[in-house]
Amino acid sequence: MSAGRARAVRLLLPLGAPLLAVLLALAAGALFILAIGEHPVEIYGLMLSQSLGTGYGLGQTLFKATPLIFTGLAVALGFRCGLFNIGVEGQLYLGGFAAALAGLAMKSAPPLIALPVALAAAALAGGAWGAIPGVLKARFGAHEVINSIMLNFIAMALVSYAGHGLFQHATVRTAEIAPAAALPRLDALAPALRGSPANAALGLAVLVALAVGVLLFRTRLGYELRAVGWNAPAAEYGGVSIGRTQALALALSGAVAGLGGCNFVLGYKHWFELGFSGGVGFLGIAVALLGRNHPIGVIVAALFFGALSYGGLVINQRVPRELVEVLQALVILLAIGSQQVLERVARRMQA
Amino acid sequence: MSVLLFLAAALRISVPYTFAAVGASLSERGGVINIGIEGIMLNSALAYTLGAYATGNPWVGVGAAVLAGVLTALLHAVVTVGLKADQITSGLGINLLAAGLTKFVLLQVFHSSSNSSRVVGLPDLPVGALSRLPAIGAVLAQPMVVLALLVTLGAQWLVFRSVFGLRLRAMGERPEAGAALGLSVAGYRTRGVLLSGALAGLAGAWLASEQHCFTDGITGGRGYIAIAAMIVGKWSPFGAALACLLFGAAEALQITLQGSAFPNELLQMLPYLVTMLALAGFIGRSVAPRAIGIPYDAEQNA
Numbered sequence: 001m002s003a004g005r006a007r008a009v010r011l012l013l014p015l016g017a018p019l020l021a022v023l024l025a026l027a028a029g030a031l032f033i034l035a036i037g038e039h040p041v042e043i044y045g046l047m048l049s050q051s052l053g054t055g056y057g058l059g060q061t062l063f064k065a066t067p068l069i070f071t072g073l074a075v076a077l078g079f080r081c082g083l084f085n086i087g088v089e090g091q092l093y094l095g096g097f098a099a100a101l102a103g104l105a106m107k108s109a110p111p112l113i114a115l116p117v118a119l120a121a122a123a124l125a126g127g128a129w130g131a132i133p134g135v136l137k138a139r140f141g142a143h144e145v146i147n148s149i150m151l152n153f154i155a156m157a158l159v160s161y162a163g164h165g166l167f168q169h170a171t172v173r174t175a176e177i178a179p180a181a182a183l184p185r186l187d188a189l190a191p192a193l194r195g196s197p198a199n200a201a202l203g204l205a206v207l208v209a210l211a212v213g214v215l216l217f218r219t220r221l222g223y224e225l226r227a228v229g230w231n232a233p234a235a236e237y238g239g240v241s242i243g244r245t246q247a248l249a250l251a252l253s254g255a256v257a258g259l260g261g262c263n264f265v266l267g268y269k270h271w272f273e274l275g276f277s278g279g280v281g282f283l284g285i286a287v288a289l290l291g292r293n294h295p296i297g298v299i300v301a302a303l304f305f306g307a308l309s310y311g312g313l314v315i316n317q318r319v320p321r322e323l324v325e326v327l328q329a330l331v332i333l334l335a336i337g338s339q340q341v342l343e344r345v346a347r348r349m350q351a
Numbered sequence: 352m353s354v355l356l357f358l359a360a361a362l363r364i365s366v367p368y369t370f371a372a373v374g375a376s377l378s379e380r381g382g383v384i385n386i387g388i389e390g391i392m393l394n395s396a397l398a399y400t401l402g403a404y405a406t407g408n409p410w411v412g413v414g415a416a417v418l419a420g421v422l423t424a425l426l427h428a429v430v431t432v433g434l435k436a437d438q439i440t441s442g443l444g445i446n447l448l449a450a451g452l453t454k455f456v457l458l459q460v461f462h463s464s465s466n467s468s469r470v471v472g473l474p475d476l477p478v479g480a481l482s483r484l485p486a487i488g489a490v491l492a493q494p495m496v497v498l499a500l501l502v503t504l505g506a507q508w509l510v511f512r513s514v515f516g517l518r519l520r521a522m523g524e525r526p527e528a529g530a531a532l533g534l535s536v537a538g539y540r541t542r543g544v545l546l547s548g549a550l551a552g553l554a555g556a557w558l559a560s561e562q563h564c565f566t567d568g569i570t571g572g573r574g575y576i577a578i579a580a581m582i583v584g585k586w587s588p589f590g591a592a593l594a595c596l597l598f599g600a601a602e603a604l605q606i607t608l609q610g611s612a613f614p615n616e617l618l619q620m621l622p623y624l625v626t627m628l629a630l631a632g633f634i635g636r637s638v639a640p641r642a643i644g645i646p647y648d649a650e651q652n653a
Contacts, residue, residue, distance in 0.1 A: 036459060084439055136627070139631075140631040140632055142627070142630040142632075145384075145386075145439055146578070146626065147627055149579075150623035150626050150627050153619075154620050154623050157616040157617075157619045157620045160616050279447075282447060320454070320458045322451045322458065323451070323455065324451075325451025326451040326455060329444050329445070329446075329448035329451055330444075330448065332440060332443065332444035333430055333444040333448065336434075336440050337430050339436065340434045340436050
């Protein structure tokens, strides 16, 4: 085959698998919709128009996409270093808890101090939690996947324990944080989003995406991180410490995840609530997969999943919103499956 | 007496863990990580409920649960063994899929987002004089308790004493060696995954049978604890079952101490902490099969 076609295959491959996965998942979802006697085109149309077509819907989509940008970036950072951070859920959860504690403590601080401190608390808590499996991997070679799953559960139990003396009477939430520690809503800037919970955490997410991009592709640490992920023995031969780089990658990944907790705690409810994370950490894996571990890809994929999440709420009267959970899961399975199939096809075409 | 009651509770609680952990060891010995156990159990618990609801016969429910377990595991096998995609990601995808799917079906069939209608549970076995034993007798009369014991013994024999087990372990340690003997790596790995699905299916059936209904999220992370138990048990069915008993005892202790001053959450963490210590090598070394998690690509090994 021609060199031109070979190049086209190489260029299209990264886009092909995610798109194929989304299309196949939507097709499978259409079968579910048909099975309960509804019209797929109408339902999907409703989801699209309500989640992107109105200012309020767009705000909701942005709000739902915000934590997914953080968790997608966190997972992508790990993947780039050859590590699977399944602990993003727990890191985000602890980050949100730490942000709330900081926000509660700073009753008299001005916003210029209160907000950065609350954000730093979230990043530190998430980062520390992410560093644990990193250090265990570096020191003992213990598998980071199992350890981070265990740490997810431990984080939940720890927070429940710590919450006993903290939660409002007969609730599972804290008191409200100091207003100075809150992230402003976006509708103050963009009136079109009025009423939606989209907040400045979105801007922070985009900044963090930028920072992750610079780190990965423009700094020495990022290079080392990717070198360890690509070929660890070769990186070590080149003078990179595998253990140190892996531990650092997971700590950074955890810090990004921890910041993700601020969307809900500092930007929306202004309190910490048990179980607030609700699976956004696990969805981050889907976001990273679909976004091909690239910051821009992660933002696009997070917006897609955000629209899907809000779209699910819109159609709930006609089709159970659990349809969206099924779609999200199918996207994951189809993305990794179609990636393998397309790579094999590409290899065969180039052979 | 209260010691016996405690032991009975520990035994009872460890049943679903044992099925799932022993199952997971079969999948992982063949080289396929199966984090999807949680989702498989969830699907199977719903299948038990649907089967028992439709026919009124709990054994039909068990059959449906095993079938659902095998089918869900088949999806994992197709993605990881057939398409050679990442095993951990596939397992997570299956868990998310099962969470959404079971809620969807629950709403459609039982018009509730929280629980199904009441269904029959499994009847006690006629164990004669055994059933008169204090506390323990009632547990020993449970068919699933007996089955869990048999499954553990059978799996231990299968893995370490049978030709199939020898070959299965080869696929988890050095698949290229198995392939050189003319054995199908994909075939053995798939069978390992399907067996784990069938056993996780029994775990799901037990949960729904115990509660006499399906509730949303009925598994509550038990699949992950089962995988932790398998690791603490060093990837052997016996070891896994023992770890399940230990974790079951920790949970029984939580129930015993409920309402006391002792913080329950700290006991909740115990299985997870033990697993992390085991992985770090503080409780003997837990070493995974060598080729675990790595798809076998005949083209690259040719």
